[in-house]
Amino acid sequence: MTTVNELSRTAAAPWAARGPVFSQPGLARPAAGATPHDLDRLRASHARGRPGKPLVPTGVASPRLGDELFARLLAYGTPHETHRGDVLFRPGDEDVDLIVVDRGSVEVVRTETAGAPAATVATVDVGGFVGELNLLTGQNVYLLCRVREGGRVYRVSPERLRQLMANDVELSDIVFKALIARRELLQRSTAALAVEIVGADRSAAALALRTYAARQRLIHLWFDADTPAGRAMMESFGLTEDDLPAVVMPGTTLTQATPGGLADKLGLSYRRSSAKPADVTIVGAGPAGLAAAVYGASEGLDTVLLDAVSTGGQAAASSRIENYLGFPFGLSGADLTGLAVLQALKFGAQLASPCQAVKLDTDRNGDLLRLHLQGGEVIDSKAVVIATGARYRALPLERWPDFEGAGIYYAATELEARGCAGSPVTVVGGANSAGQAALYLAGRGSEVSLVVRGPDIATEMSAYLVDRLLAHPRVTVLCRSEVTRLDGGDFLEEVTITDRTAGTAQAQPCAGLFCFIGAEPATSWLTGIATGDDGFIRTDVQLTDNDLGPAWTTLGRRPLPFETSIPAVFAVGDVHSGSMKRVAAATGEGASAIASVHKAIAALA
Numbered sequence: 001m002t003t004v005n006e007l008s009r010t011a012a013a014p015w016a017a018r019g020p021v022f023s024q025p026g027l028a029r030p031a032a033g034a035t036p037h038d039l040d041r042l043r044a045s046h047a048r049g050r051p052g053k054p055l056v057p058t059g060v061a062s063p064r065l066g067d068e069l070f071a072r073l074l075a076y077g078t079p080h081e082t083h084r085g086d087v088l089f090r091p092g093d094e095d096v097d098l099i100v101v102d103r104g105s106v107e108v109v110r111t112e113t114a115g116a117p118a119a120t121v122a123t124v125d126v127g128g129f130v131g132e133l134n135l136l137t138g139q140n141v142y143l144l145c146r147v148r149e150g151g152r153v154y155r156v157s158p159e160r161l162r163q164l165m166a167n168d169v170e171l172s173d174i175v176f177k178a179l180i181a182r183r184e185l186l187q188r189s190t191a192a193l194a195v196e197i198v199g200a201d202r203s204a205a206a207l208a209l210r211t212y213a214a215r216q217r218l219i220h221l222w223f224d225a226d227t228p229a230g231r232a233m234m235e236s237f238g239l240t241e242d243d244l245p246a247v248v249m250p251g252t253t254l255t256q257a258t259p260g261g262l263a264d265k266l267g268l269s270y271r272r273s274s275a276k277p278a279d280v281t282i283v284g285a286g287p288a289g290l291a292a293a294v295y296g297a298s299e300g301l302d303t304v305l306l307d308a309v310s311t312g313g314q315a316a317a318s319s320r321i322e323n324y325l326g327f328p329f330g331l332s333g334a335d336l337t338g339l340a341v342l343q344a345l346k347f348g349a350q351l352a353s354p355c356q357a358v359k360l361d362t363d364r365n366g367d368l369l370r371l372h373l374q375g376g377e378v379i380d381s382k383a384v385v386i387a388t389g390a391r392y393r394a395l396p397l398e399r400w401p402d403f404e405g406a407g408i409y410y411a412a413t414e415l416e417a418r419g420c421a422g423s424p425v426t427v428v429g430g431a432n433s434a435g436q437a438a439l440y441l442a443g444r445g446s447e448v449s450l451v452v453r454g455p456d457i458a459t460e461m462s463a464y465l466v467d468r469l470l471a472h473p474r475v476t477v478l479c480r481s482e483v484t485r486l487d488g489g490d491f492l493e494e495v496t497i498t499d500r501t502a503g504t505a506q507a508q509p510c511a512g513l514f515c516f517i518g519a520e521p522a523t524s525w526l527t528g529i530a531t532g533d534d535g536f537i538r539t540d541v542q543l544t545d546n547d548l549g550p551a552w553t554t555l556g557r558r559p560l561p562f563e564t565s566i567p568a569v570f571a572v573g574d575v576h577s578g579s580m581k582r583v584a585a586a587t588g589e590g591a592s593a594i595a596s597v598h599k600a601i602a603a604l605a
């Protein structure tokens, strides 16, 4: 048996436009193009120019399985005889199978749309398999898979794929890496365009969409409406400025698009494939929730993880985390949490975002807790982990809400910094997050005013950051100072900084105000749960007898580590009273809480 699907000749430049993406040279030919030439060329250059290093070597996209491993893979599937032209899945299908080719061959095709011609994305022959990361994320397919040459395929259902991932380390390693590598290849290819976003570079709505797409690792391209490519896109799809931001997908165009609308179209909103209650539902997918999901799913719990915005939490807003154990050169929060998402998916956790929890019924319905979601759906589960972190504080200034996302940001990553590179910016706050942001922005060529209310920058900030900030030629530290006024049109253009010692106020140009002045616990959706005066949730030894109602007398036990005043409801990470507000602490709490979840569930049985 031979495996003949392999990386195309484009391996030297694997993201070449319109080539087959993971198939043998010569087997697949792109269909003749009718797309307007300019737009096609611009798309290709956008795709090639995508930043970032592949997570896994792209060569692993088309693994060659030996006979014994291939037989093990087939054992997870059910055989189906195929005939030329049979369709194995089509755009819009949900919960598709991994398709393993035992005899014959199949092809994966992007069907023709108004804006782009049909294109062959891959051909897969004997010994290969069809599938990419959406097999694990649950995203519906946007490509068509049909039989080229009749024979036999084995279909591995999503449930069987999860079993494979859990039970066969060797095989799961190969399959999982291939799924990731394919996603990476597809992200850099124009042959498999799935999502194209067009909008104004500095619009808050466009930023929300792009942040969502980036954190979900969606195969997408971004077009700034003020560039030739953006204008060509708008013309090609008949879009006006009022339609922006818009998302163009095969067969659909979303105007005034939101992350929620996009998630619905892609099948990434919450949907439960099984009628069974979950073992554990985790609310909030920052480091604490992600750690709980990885440990819960890897230890055999049926695990659901939800986030109101998108995976990653506050940590994904950090351009560089330098104090996370084992990463002496630091890493970006988006990389750290992005890898954690893949890990949770690998172990079979079900992820959904944007998906906001709006209420938790504290009266147990039998052995179950009921969580209500914004769209009206409910999730029943044996245990709930609250990992909703904290929400950023804002300054009480006129026009603040107008500029949120349009010049005012609560994160300093590539996405936010791009619109301000080289222009003057203001960072507000005296803790490490503000210091990191100031250095990052200064490193991107901006003159940075770091505005600190207190008398001394060293009061709350780590010494290593203080030294670097004071030595940086493009950073000006303004202590005992406050931002007191905002000005601009659609976007922030100017801030006024008042020096409280001198009693002077000075207006200065500002392309971006980055605000890091702390956060409030995200608990407004919860009632009947014991919190401290500051609203953070108390757990285990922080709870007094007065906090524990009759339910505990019936249970005949005290709260377990991280358990709240409601049995089988746990709180971890920044939302937890007295937490350290650090990534490592949040992940430690999320992982540790799972030990308590096991005990609480066992006590119910």
Ligand SMILES: Cc1cc2nc3c(=O)[nH]c(=O)nc-3n(C[C@H](O)[C@H](O)[C@H](O)COP(=O)(O)OP(=O)(O)OC[C@H]3O[C@@H](n4cnc5c(N)ncnc54)[C@H](O)[C@@H]3O)c2cc1C
Pocket (backbone or CB within 6 Å): 283, 284, 285, 286, 287, 288, 289, 306, 307, 308, 309, 310, 311, 312, 313, 314, 315, 316, 317, 318, 319, 320, 321, 322, 323, 324, 355, 356, 357, 358, 387, 388, 389, 390, 410, 411, 412, 432, 433, 436, 516, 522, 525, 572, 573, 574, 575, 580, 581, 582, 583, 584, 586
């Ligand atoms: C810019 C910045 C830089 C930082 N740098 C560092 C650093 O270098 N080192 C370090 O150790 N720490 C750093 N931190 C702190 C660190 O990021 C946090 O301590 C950590 O992210 C807390 O994790 P968490 O999972 O508890 O909460 P969060 O990361 O806040 O995640 C909570 C999640 O819950 C979701 N959520 C809220 N309400 C709901 C709801 N009702 N339904 C569903 N979902 C909901 C939110 O959308 C969010 O995604 C930084 C923070 C920021 C903002």
